[in-house]
Amino acid sequence: MIEVNNIHKSFGDTHVLKGVSSQFEKGKTNLIIGQSGSGKTVFIKCLLGLFSTDKGTISYDGKIYSELTGDEQRNLRQEMGMVFQGSALFDSMTVEGNVMFPLGMFTKQSKSEMQDRANIVLKRVNLIDAHKKFPSEISGGMQKRVAIARAIVMNPKYLFCDEPNSGLDPKTAILIDNLIHEITQEYDITTVINTHDMNSVMEIGEKIIFLKNGLKEWEGSNKEIFKTDNEAVTDFVYSSELFKKVRQMYIEERN
């Protein structure tokens, strides 16, 4: 479980996070949503330890990140997996090389053992024939799947995803969403996803946090988001005509 307690973060005079608190439970898919500039990326980078917080604490299964030594922080990071918006695959390595990278760095496995493990996770993300290809030779959706495979290859306790389905077609985006959701349950991981995608919110949002101007405006599940009367949330989530109609139908059905 990840517990965030009243975190603040500023860059110069810009106060990006103004006291956000929440809890992210194990085995659940947690979504952070909000408009551009609401502080989502800064929030997730604080969770990852890439930004230090000005105030407040973040604890991972009881371990407060800011109280750990540099080495302890690095060891904790080895328990984290991250899927970046742009995948962040190493260009100079093949798909297999990318997936095997964390194993080579932190385990004493032989090359064949690493290849076996890479095969298992690549198969899990439905990538079978791309082992020897370089990131530049595969599609955006495949790159995302490689990034997921690399993130889970070490059996992480925590999985973070920054807009995992941005730039993907709707069908591939749903596949990626479902894959992350299934992996979260299968490996019993604490997953935190930063997203703009309302399909993701509706499909896999077991817990959703809505950030607005650096503050937590709303918190709930994908079922609760239909019922909420919070204007900021409804304005954001139901900004498209399609979702407005879906909500209207839901309300009419309920009445």
Added chain:
Amino acid sequence: MNYLASIGSYFIMIKEVFKKPTKWSVMKQLILKEIDELIYGSLGIIIFISFFIGGVVAIQTALNITSPLIPRNLIGFATRQSVILEFAPTFTSIIMAGKVGSYITSSIGTMRVTEQIDALEIMGVNSLNYLVFPKIIAMLFYPFVIAIAMYVGIFGGWVAGVFGGFSSSADFVEGLQLDFIPFHITYSFIKSIVFALLIATIPSYHGYYMKGGALEVGKASTTSFVWTSVVIIIVNYVLTQLLLG
């Protein structure tokens, strides 16, 4: 104040490079790859430039000997002194600051822009050690490049002097052996080691701490070349004063 802050963060970066080393089996591969990229990959251009620079020095010296009282072996002597003391270590280092330095800045800068460095950090890898340390170790082989540059430069001088009809081979070789001070070679290698460390670390600093996108990667490469060259020139002056002054 900005310059002072940059110098401070440069030294903090150097300290971080030596913290939490990457696993040796991985590091070994990285070092070999960097030796191939930075050292072996630069030999062609260094040999080419050194040969012609040596040749030009010999021709310029010959053309400036107008008095018949000045012995022709001065051509070999001047070529040796110029190539060993300055052209091989300093001129070659400026070339390397452009070739190797811009490669280092752009490769690390691109990794920064595409979040590959963030990915390394999140995995718990000391990204500075992973990216910069192998370059520093690879550049320790730089004196070998300088030794080759010296040899080829002097050979270029001999070719230009002898085949250009400015000097006989015997005069040139006699000049090469005249008043030879072995410490000049040591001085040259000391300089090349220091320049090697600058060429490995200053461009790494500019790549690692760059902000922005593709355009900024290009700008960072240019800035890193300018600063590496400036620092090489200043350090060259200081070392010359300290070692030969």
